[in-house]
Amino acid sequence: MRHSLEVWKMGTINYLEALKLQEKLASHRKALKITDTLLSLQHPPTYTVGKRETVHNLLIPDTELKSIGAELHYTQRGGDITFHGPHQAILYPIVSLRDIGLGARMYVEKLELTMIELASMYGVKAQAGQKCETGVWVEDKKIGAIGVRISSGITSHGLAFNMDPDLNYFKHIVPCGIVDKGVTSLKNETDVELPAEDVIQEQLIACFRVLFMRNLSSFDPMEAQVAVAALSFEVQRSSRSEAKKEELRRQELEQMRERDDSLSREVESLKSKIQELEQLARGRGLAGVFNFRPSQVEEGKVPTPA
The missing domain is CATH 3.30.930.10 (Bira Bifunctional Protein; Domain 2)
Structure with missing residues (x-):
């Protein structure tokens, strides 16, 4: 009872x-x-x-x-x-x-x-x-x-x-x-x-x-052992589950940061290349061929040369 x-x-x-x-x-x-x-x-x-x-x-x-x-x-x-x-x-x-x-x-x-x-x-x-x-x-x-x-x-x-x-x-x-x-x-x-x-x-x-x-x-002593062990397992499993979720969240955030860093590097590289091309164009009397702002690169609004 x-x-x-x-x-x-x-x-x-x-x-x-x-x-x-x-x-x-x-x-x-x-x-x-x-x-x-x-x-x-x-x-x-x-x-x-x-x-x-x-x-x-x-x-x-x-x-x-x-x-x-x-x-x-x-x-x-x-x-x-x-x-x-x-x-x-x-x-x-x-x-x-x-x-x-x-x-x-x-x-x-x-x-x-x-x-x-x-x-x-x-x-x-x-x-x-x-x-x-x-x-x-x-x-x-x-x-x-x-x-x-x-x-x-x-x-x-x-x-x-x-x-x-x-x-x-x-x-x-x-x-x-x-x-x-x-x-x-x-x-x-x-x-x-x-x-x-x-x-x-x-x-x-x-x-x-x-x-x-x-x-x-x-x-029943055996029932006591089983009940206590079961509770211990559930508590520890819950702790491990929360720890695993936290680790997955940490990994996702880290991956997002890495993607953002990679994208930023690509944008900076593209800006640098555009500036090099503009300088080259000006040197050859082709000013205006690359007539757009670097900020348009970030916005995905790169026009085609006229």
Whole structure:
């Protein structure tokens, strides 16, 4: 059984604005005023601390955050400290777990699978972390973080997948409170040339939709792979088609310029020849034989000699 899902593609939005929006949408979802909703966005550089308030895992004095262009916010989500920033694909699902038949643990596992599926589309083998290591990893480096809040069966917060963020920001924290583990990105882990980030975000949305928007009992992993691959193919084909059209337009314009240049050269050559003939005619006392203006050549109005 499929479920309705409304997707909001919001671009880059301040963290506090996104937090207030999530709270409002969660309240409306609880009151059955809206359907399940998925926010797809990015944030400016922001460190967030979960409800454990493990601010000791911030390795830079908060008074110096402004100097690196970052903010710090405390939240009611689960998990430890993490970083959000540009070139990171973020999904905040506002969904009813009761309606999709999931418990909290299975919900988190599906968020992990969403990012694992996306990574696999680029040949990156990612996996869920060990116990107490929530998120998605490539060997011992984290590529995707998860931090959720569930209230009255309604979810908020969600996942953050590293497309190509500035990993230097992670040097100022102990990511998710896990010591001696690194952080990575899709850009660092794949040999595949990455498409535009909005394409990757569309693929992440597709992975989420396929994994979540049906009851667990009717979920078919093979169908999920086919659906995601099909969407990826369509997105890439569309991108290639637009690129090909643009290249054809560029070639046509170039050919037109070449034709214009060639015609201009021919006209100039003809003008030069006419001037030479006029000079020759005058030298032989035949002035008036070529009695027309060079501009008539351009207009195609060359009279015959009298």
